[in-house]
Amino acid sequence: NAGVTQTPKFQVLKTGQSMTLQCAQDMNHEYMSWYRQDPGMGLRLIHYSVGAGITDQGEVPNGYNVSRSTTEDFPLRLLSAAPSQTSVYFCASGGSTGELFFGEGSRLTVL
Amino acid sequence: ELKVEQNPLFLSMQEGKNYTIYCNYSTTSDRLYWYRQDPGKSLESLFVLLSNGAVKQEGRLMASLDTKARLSTLHITAAVHDLSATYFCAVDPEYGNKLVFGAGTILRVKS
Numbered sequence: 001n002a003g004v005t006q007t008p009k010f011q012v013l014k015t016g017q018s019m020t021l022q023c024a025q026d027m028n029h030e031y032m033s034w035y036r037q038d039p040g041m042g043l044r045l046i047h048y049s050v051g052a053g054i055t056d057q058g059e060v061p062n063g064y065n066v067s068r069s070t071t072e073d074f075p076l077r078l079l080s081a082a083p084s085q086t087s088v089y090f091c092a093s094g095g096s097t098g099e100l101f102f103g104e105g106s107r108l109t110v111l
Numbered sequence: 112e113l114k115v116e117q118n119p120l121f122l123s124m125q126e127g128k129n130y131t132i133y134c135n136y137s138t139t140s141d142r143l144y145w146y147r148q149d150p151g152k153s154l155e156s157l158f159v160l161l162s163n164g165a166v167k168q169e170g171r172l173m174a175s176l177d178t179k180a181r182l183s184t185l186h187i188t189a190a191v192h193d194l195s196a197t198y199f200c201a202v203d204p205e206y207g208n209k210l211v212f213g214a215g216t217i218l219r220v221k222s
Contacts, residue, residue: 031208042115042199042212043154050207058209090153094208097161098142100201102154 002026006091006103013081013110021076021106023091029101031094032074036060036087037105043090049074081110113138113204117213124190124220132216134183134200141178142203144210145185147196154199158185190220 004025013019025032033048035058045058049068063085065077074093078085088107092100114137124130134143141162146154158167160176160183167174171194173186183200197217201210 033208035212040120040214042214043201043210045209045211048209097159098203098206098208098210099144099156099159100154100208100210101156104153 004091004093004101004103006089006106008106009104010107011109013078013108015081015083015110017081019078019081021078021089021091021108023074023076023103024072025074025091025093025101026072027093027095027101028071029093029095030071032068033058033092033094033100034064034066034074034076035090035092037090038087046076046089078108081108083110086110113140113202113211115200115202115211115213117198117200117216119216120214121217122219124187124218126191126220126222127189129189130187132185132187132198132200132218134185134213136181136183136202136211138202138204139178139181140202140204141176142206143176143183144201144203145174145183146199146201148199148215149196157198187218190218192220192222194218195220 034046035043047066091103118133143160145157158174163178201212
């Protein structure tokens with residue numbers, strides 16, 4: 001089992017560029033989510049999905065877009081990158097106990 | 112708005128000593144999680160606490176949950192260098208995997 005797989009692991013963007021962070025899970029979890037991690041702030045929820053075709057906003061959704069066409073995949077799109085979006089992004093999927101399983105993270109730098 | 116507060120945020124310990132990390136949260140929940148993160152790595156699930164009075168132990172770490180006090184503790188017994196990492200607690204207020212994280216406690220164990 002691969003668990004939760006994220007790509008790319010590293011990315012450098014210029015302000016205004018767009019990109020997609022990919023996330024896939026093979027645990028057949030209905031729940032998937034994206035967090036960003038910034039120093040001293042823990043993890044903050046960006047968007048989440050409780051199943052294919054269903055998405056909703058978390059705590060810090062502005063500047064990001066998501067879709068969920070399959071159970072396995074949950075991509076995160078940055079529409080027009082800003083330096084404030086420089087962060088480490090984690091995708092997670094969740095089981096029935098509420099526990100989350102995290103991908104390895106994607107480190108994004110916006111210049 | 113749910114707030115999750117960890118105390119202390121930074122802990123420097125000598126090997127062989129005991130210490131406790133505290134996690135307070137501001138709303139009713141009986142689902143609490145502890146994660147470990149090594150530098151540059153993903154989050155690894157340590158403990159899943161799903162009821163008042165729950166206690167779980169793994170090696171030198173023991174976690175407990177008091178839902179009436181809205182408090183969880185992570186106790187470290189006879190610390191060793193390998194325990195050096197950042198520890199996060201997270202609360203699930205809606206019983207649906209939408210975890211809210213504390214800021215994290217950076218633990219350094221010195222020999």
